[in-house]
Amino acid sequence: MSATTPADSPRALAWRRRRQALVDVWRAYRTTPAGLVGLAGLVLFVLVALTSPLLVTADDLSVIRAPYEPYQPPAAAYPLGTDNFGRSLLDLVIWGSRISLTVGFLATLVSVALGSLVGIVAGHFRGWAGVVLMRVTDWFLVLPTLVLAVALAAVLDRSTFTIVLAIGVTAWPTTARLVRAQTLAVEARPYIERARALGGGHVHVMVRHVLPNVMPLVLAQTTLLVASAIIAESTLAFLGLGDPTTVSWGAILQDARRAGAVSSGVWWYLLPPGLAIALVAMAFTLCGRALEVVLNPRLRERR
Amino acid sequence: MAQATTEKAAPQRVKRGDPGPMLRLVATRLAGAAVSLIAVMLTAFFLFRVLPGDPVRAMTQGRPVSVEQLAELRRQYGLDKPLHQQFLDYCAGLARFDLGTSYQYRLPVTELIADRLWPTLLLVGTGTLLAAALGLWLGTRAAWRRGRVTDQVTTGIALTLWSVPTFWLGLVLIVVFAGGAGGVLPQLFPTGGMSTPGVTGTAAILDTAHHLVLPVTTMVAVLYAQYLMVMRSSLLDEMGSDYLMTARAKGLRDALVLRRHAVPNALLPTVTLIFLNLGQVVAGAILVEAVFSWPGLGQLFYQGLRLPDLPLVQGMFIFFSASVILMNLLADLVYPLLDPRVRP
Numbered sequence: 001m002s003a004t005t006p007a008d009s010p011r012a013l014a015w016r017r018r019r020q021a022l023v024d025v026w027r028a029y030r031t032t033p034a035g036l037v038g039l040a041g042l043v044l045f046v047l048v049a050l051t052s053p054l055l056v057t058a059d060d061l062s063v064i065r066a067p068y069e070p071y072q073p074p075a076a077a078y079p080l081g082t083d084n085f086g087r088s089l090l091d092l093v094i095w096g097s098r099i100s101l102t103v104g105f106l107a108t109l110v111s112v113a114l115g116s117l118v119g120i121v122a123g124h125f126r127g128w129a130g131v132v133l134m135r136v137t138d139w140f141l142v143l144p145t146l147v148l149a150v151a152l153a154a155v156l157d158r159s160t161f162t163i164v165l166a167i168g169v170t171a172w173p174t175t176a177r178l179v180r181a182q183t184l185a186v187e188a189r190p191y192i193e194r195a196r197a198l199g200g201g202h203v204h205v206m207v208r209h210v211l212p213n214v215m216p217l218v219l220a221q222t223t224l225l226v227a228s229a230i231i232a233e234s235t236l237a238f239l240g241l242g243d244p245t246t247v248s249w250g251a252i253l254q255d256a257r258r259a260g261a262v263s264s265g266v267w268w269y270l271l272p273p274g275l276a277i278a279l280v281a282m283a284f285t286l287c288g289r290a291l292e293v294v295l296n297p298r299l300r301e302r303r
Numbered sequence: 304m305a306q307a308t309t310e311k312a313a314p315q316r317v318k319r320g321d322p323g324p325m326l327r328l329v330a331t332r333l334a335g336a337a338v339s340l341i342a343v344m345l346t347a348f349f350l351f352r353v354l355p356g357d358p359v360r361a362m363t364q365g366r367p368v369s370v371e372q373l374a375e376l377r378r379q380y381g382l383d384k385p386l387h388q389q390f391l392d393y394c395a396g397l398a399r400f401d402l403g404t405s406y407q408y409r410l411p412v413t414e415l416i417a418d419r420l421w422p423t424l425l426l427v428g429t430g431t432l433l434a435a436a437l438g439l440w441l442g443t444r445a446a447w448r449r450g451r452v453t454d455q456v457t458t459g460i461a462l463t464l465w466s467v468p469t470f471w472l473g474l475v476l477i478v479v480f481a482g483g484a485g486g487v488l489p490q491l492f493p494t495g496g497m498s499t500p501g502v503t504g505t506a507a508i509l510d511t512a513h514h515l516v517l518p519v520t521t522m523v524a525v526l527y528a529q530y531l532m533v534m535r536s537s538l539l540d541e542m543g544s545d546y547l548m549t550a551r552a553k554g555l556r557d558a559l560v561l562r563r564h565a566v567p568n569a570l571l572p573t574v575t576l577i578f579l580n581l582g583q584v585v586a587g588a589i590l591v592e593a594v595f596s597w598p599g600l601g602q603l604f605y606q607g608l609r610l611p612d613l614p615l616v617q618g619m620f621i622f623f624s625a626s627v628i629l630m631n632l633l634a635d636l637v638y639p640l641l642d643p644r645v646r647p
Contacts, residue, residue: 135338139339139342142339142624142627142628142631143343143624143627144582144583144585144586144587144623144624144627145583146586146587146589146590147586147589147604147619147620147623147624148620148624150589150604150608151350151351151616151617151620152350152354154608154611154613154616155350155351155354155611155613156354227466231466231468234468234471235468235469235470235590238468238470238590239589239590239593239605239608240608240609241608250468253470253471253474256474257474262474262477262478262482262494263482263494264482265478265482267475267478270471270474270475270478271475273471274467274468274471274472274474274475277466277467277468277471278463278466278467278468278471279466281466281467282462282463282466285462285465285466
C-alpha cells in the first residue's frame with residue numbers, strides 16, 4: 001500500500017515502521033516452538049475447511065441416500081467409521097469444520113469489536129461515562145456466560161446467526177477490560193498530550209493513537225477467544241440450540257448421543273468430532289499464548 | 304450470607320482503629336450487588352418476554368396447538384395484558400420470591416429449584432474441593448520447577464484438558480468406564496443418575512459416591528487447569544521477592560521456604576479465584592448434569608430448554624445469576640479479611 005505514496009511522506013514512514021514491527025514480531029514468534037505447532041495446526045484446519053466442498057459431496061452427507069452401511073467401525077473406505085445413517089464420519093467431520101470455524105471466527109469478531117469499542121471509550125472518557133461503561137462490563141463479566149448464551153439461543157430462532165450472536169454478546173467483557181487497561185497506559189504517555197495540544201479531538205486520539213497501540217494485545221486475545229468460541233459453539237449445538245439442518249462438530253456429537261452411540265459403545269462416532277474440537281481449540285490457545293508472550297514485554301521477561 | 308460477613312468484617316476493623324473505610328467498602332459492595340441483581344431481573348424480563356416476540360408460540364413450537372389453547376396459555380401467564388402491567392406483575396412476583404409456574408411440570412419454579420438444589424451442591428462441592436486441591440498442589444510443583452520437565456508436563460496436560468469440551472469428556476468417560484469400552488473393560492461405574500433404586504442405609508451413601516465418581520472426574524478435569532495456571536503464575540510472581548532471598552540466606556531449606564513463605568502469599572489470588580468461580584461452577588454444572596442425567600439444577604435447566612419451558616428457564620436464569628452475584632459479593636467481603644494488603 002505504501003509503495004504508491006512518496007517514500008518521505010509521514011504516512012509511508014508510518015507504514016514502513018508498521019511493516020518492520022510485523023517482521024520483528026514474526027522473528028520473535030518463530031522462536032516459540034509451541035506457537036509454531038499451533039500455527040501449523042491452525043493453517044491445516046483452515047485449509048480443510050476451505051477445501052471441504054471439493055472433498056465432500058452432497059450425496060456423502062445425505063441421510064436418505066447414505067453411501068455406506070450404518071454403524072461400521074473404521075475401514076479403508078471410511079477411515080473413521082460410519083454413523084447411524086451410514087455416512088462416513090470423516091466426511092462429516094470435514095464438513096462440520098466449516099460451521100465450527102465460521103462460528104468461531106464470527107463470534108470472536110463480534111465480541112472483539114464490541115470489547116475494543118467499549119474498552120477504548122471507557123478508557124478514554126474517564127468521567128461518569130467510563131464508570132458506567134465499566135459497571136456494565138463488570139456486570140456482564142459476573143453473569144454466568146453459558147446460562148446467558150443458552151438463554152439467548154433459546155428465545156431466538158434456531159440459526160447459525162443466533163449462535164454467533166449469543167457467543168459474541170457474552171464473550172466481550174474480558175476484551176473490554178484488557179483494552180481499557182491498555183488504553184489507560186497508552187493515554188498516560190506524553191505523545192498523547194502532544195496530539196491534544198496540536199488540536200487532536202477525541203476521535204482522532206482514540207482512532208489514530210490509541211487503537212494502533214491496543215491492536216497487538218487485542219490480536220493475542222482474539223486468538224485465545226476463538227478457541228473458547230469454538231468450544232461454546234459445540235456446547236450450544238450439543239444442548240440442541242443450534243440450527244438443526246447444519247452439520248457442525250457439536251451437532252454430530254448431539255446426533256451421536258441421540259442415536260444411542262454412548263450406551264452402545266460406538267466410540268468412533270464420538271471420538272473424531274470431539275478430538276477435532278480439542279485440537280482446534282488447542283491450536284488457537286497455543287498461538288494465542290505464544291503471541292501474548294511475544295507482544296507483552298512483561299510476560300517475555302518473566303517466562 | 305452477605306449479612307453475616309458484614310457483621311464479622313466490621314468489628315475486626317474497629318480493633319485496628321477507624322471503622323469508616325471498611326464500612327464504606329462493605330456498603331459500596333452491597334449497593335453494587337443490589338444494582339447487579341436489579342439489572343439481572345430487568346434482563347430476564349427483557350430476554351424472556353420482549354425478545355421472543357410471542358413467548359407462548361416459542362414454547363409450543365413444533366406441536367399442534369389450537370388458537371383457543373394459545374389464548375388460554377396467554378391468559379394463564381398473564382401475557383394478554385399490556386407490557387407495563389406484565390412488568391409490574393413480574394416485579395411483584397419477584398418481591399414475594401415467586402418465580403412463576405413451570406409450563407412443563409405445572410409446579411412453582413422455586414419449588415422445583417429447591418428440590419434439585421441438594422444434588423447440584425453435592426456435585427459442585429465435591430468437584431470444587433478436589434479441583435482446588437489438585438490445582439493448588441500441581442500449580443505449586445509446576446512453579447517451583449519452572450521450565451523443567453515437571454512444569455512442562457503438568458501445564459501441558461492442564462491446557463489439553465482445558466481445550467476439551469466438558470460434555471465430550473463426559474461422554475467418553477461413560478463409554479470407557481460405564482459402557483465397558485465396547486466389552487473390553489468391565490462395567491466399572493453406572494452410566495448416570497444419582498442412586499440405584501431400592502438401595503437404603505449405609506449402602507445408599509456408598510451407592511451415591513459410586514454414581515458421583517464419573518461426573519466429579521469430568522468437573523475436576525475441566526476446572527483444575529485454571530486453578531493450576533493461576534497458582535503457578537502467582538507463585539512465580541512471589542518467587543522473585545526479596546523476602547524469599549532473606550529466608551534462604553537465613554539457611555532455611557528450600558522445601559521450608561516454599562511451604563512457610565512463598566505458598567501462603569501466593570495462595571491469596573487463587574483462593575479469590577476459587578470463590579469467584581463458585582457461582583459460575585454451579586451454572587457450569589449444566590453440561591455435566593445433562594450428560595450424566597444427574598438429577599440436579601443443571602438437568603432441570605436442560606429439560607427446560609428442550610421444550611422450551613420459558614418460565615422455568617427464566618426462573619433458573621435469575622437463580623443462577625443471583626447465586627453468582629452473591630458468591631462474588633462474598634469473595635469481595637472475605638478477601639480483605641484474608642489479605643491485609645487490600646484493606647482500605
